[in-house]
Amino acid sequence: MIIESQRNPAEARFQQQIDAGDYWLQRIEAGQTLRITDLEGNQAADTLFFNADDTAERYSMSDTLRGQNNVFLTAGSVLRSNFDRPMLTITADTCGRHDTLGGACSCESNTVRYDLEKRHMHSCRDSWMLAVAEQPEFGLTRRDITHNINFFMNVPVTQDGGLTFADGISAPGKYVEMLAHINVLVLISNCPQLNNPCNGYNPTPILVSVW
Amino acid sequence: MKPYQTLLPSGAHWSLVMRCGSALTLTDVEGGANVGLLFYNPENLLERYNAPDTLKCQHTFRLTAGHCLYSDMGRIFCGIEHDSFGWHESVCGTLNAAQTAARFGASTYQQARNLRHQNGYDSFLVELAKYGLGQRDIASCLNLFAQVRADDSGTLQLERQGAAGASVRLRFAMDTLVLLHTCPHPLSASQDYPRQPVQIELDAQHAPLPAMCLERDENQRGLRNNALYQLQGEM
Numbered sequence: 448m449i450i451e452s453q454r455n456p457a458e459a460r461f462q463q464q465i466d467a468g469d470y471w472l473q474r475i476e477a478g479q480t481l482r483i484t485d486l487e488g489n490q491a492a493d494t495l496f497f498n499a500d501d502t503a504e505r506y507s508m509s510d511t512l513r514g515q516n517n518v519f520l521t522a523g524s525v526l527r528s529n530f531d532r533p534m535l536t537i538t539a540d541t542c543g544r545h546d547t548l549g550g551a552c553s554c555e556s557n558t559v560r561y562d563l564e565k566r567h568m569h570s571c572r573d574s575w576m577l578a579v580a581e582q583p584e585f586g587l588t589r590r591d592i593t594h595n596i597n598f599f600m601n602v603p604v605t606q607d608g609g610l611t612f613a614d615g616i617s618a619p620g621k622y623v624e625m626l627a628h629i630n631v632l633v634l635i636s637n638c639p640q641l642n643n644p645c646n647g648y649n650p651t652p653i654l655v656s657v658w
Numbered sequence: 659m660k661p662y663q664t665l666l667p668s669g670a671h672w673s674l675v676m677r678c679g680s681a682l683t684l685t686d687v688e689g690g691a692n693v694g695l696l697f698y699n700p701e702n703l704l705e706r707y708n709a710p711d712t713l714k715c716q717h718t719f720r721l722t723a724g725h726c727l728y729s730d731m732g733r734i735f736c737g738i739e740h741d742s743f744g745w746h747e748s749v750c751g752t753l754n755a756a757q758t759a760a761r762f763g764a765s766t767y768q769q770a771r772n773l774r775h776q777n778g779y780d781s782f783l784v785e786l787a788k789y790g791l792g793q794r795d796i797a798s799c800l801n802l803f804a805q806v807r808a809d810d811s812g813t814l815q816l817e818r819q820g821a822a823g824a825s826v827r828l829r830f831a832m833d834t835l836v837l838l839h840t841c842p843h844p845l846s847a848s849q850d851y852p853r854q855p856v857q858i859e860l861d862a863q864h865a866p867l868p869a870m871c872l873e874r875d876e877n878q879r880g881l882r883n884n885a886l887y888q889l890q891g892e893m
Binding site for chain 2: 502503507508509510512513516517518519529530531544548549550551553555556557558559560562563572589590591593594602603604605606607608609610611612
């Protein structure tokens with residue numbers, strides 16, 4: 448569902464560009480709004496959320512899917528935790544569909560999907576591993592790295608139970624915006640994948656804004 | 659050695675280590691049973707079953723015979739060697755205590771003894787704690803005997819659950835800690851707490867992954883990752 452935001456980027460309290468292949472780990476307070484903008488189009492922003500006050504509580508793909516009885520995320524979707532509590536609600540979305548089935552790329556899954564000799568290539572999960580290693584003050588470890596959201600990615604399910612990685616429906620300047628209901632840690636990997644069309648074989652920067 | 663067989667009532671949980679090459683067969687004896695499954699590497703409990711990797715590596719939403727179940731390290735825990743049901747799902751997760759009480763009514767041990775309305779989330783927690791694991795280690799589980807389809811608009815529906823005598827055999831490609839429960843599927847349409855038992859058979863007779871599990875190039879590469887990890891087989 449396409450819903451535009453009334454927020455003015457000039458009034459954001461925080462803005463930062465995240466280059467492809469980098470991570471961003473920040474605390475957002477309850478009541479604040481986070482916007483992720485796909486600056487050049489066809490990018491994938493692999494995102495995890497944690498309860499900032501108890502990181503054992505985190506975004507849950509299955510609780511979120513069950514809560515809305517639908518596999519796609521868009522405006523109106525409530526992002527639920529593994530304790531089945533609302534963490535954030537998507538309040539605006541100019542892309543229209545985001546994925547949470549496909550998980551993040553990793554050098555390990557790249558060996559399976561493409562070639563064992565691609566294990567050296569950069570991946571989202573490696574960005575997250577660096578994040579938890581570099582910033583131990585957030586209390587996250589590898590145990591907390593689990594099923595994520597792929598903002599701007601299009602992964603339809605077919606009637607006979609197939610999973611397809613379709614061409615992106617995102618475009619330059621498309622954004623998704625969400626309101627935090629609790630204090631959350633946001634951990635984004637701006638996807639560096641070069642082996643599939645999830646980011647058009649051309650990883651590009653995203654912009655995060657907080658109001 | 660003769661295979662070991664046991665009947666697990668609904669609302670139960672168990673865990674065991676399956677050795678590389680052994681087989682685990684689960685049978686929906688009466689029809690309508692659910693089995694939630696999670697897998698871990700007993701040598702490194704941080705390595706766990708990963709549903710998104712499993713689905714995307716094989717471009718599938720539905721899991722059936724010929725599919726492999728992957729760890730988050732690109733290795734194959736096991737392959738589905740036999741499946742007479744045809745569709746299992748791995749995105750719906752499991753119900754917690756509050757959800758189970760809301761769905762089927764609360765029923766405590768004090769009230770109902772072992773017929774209480776046990777939930778899958780607590781079942782996993784109990785088994786996880788036996789290995790020093792906890793809430794942070796739960797991933798999206800595999801739910802057997804549950805045909806969950808998503809339509810073009812993404813709406814999820816449990817179309818078919820269970821069939822009397824339906825069975826699934828998992829052939830293990832590495833040593834695997836298996837956690838399982840027989841609590842209700844999250845989308846169960848049953849009015850009352852489901853009571854169908856699950857028969858479990860453990861077969862120590864070793865066999866390699868069957869050819870049907872290696873038809874996809876991805877699964878051949880996954881098995882090579884196993885061989886590299888174990889430094890044996892086709893590396």
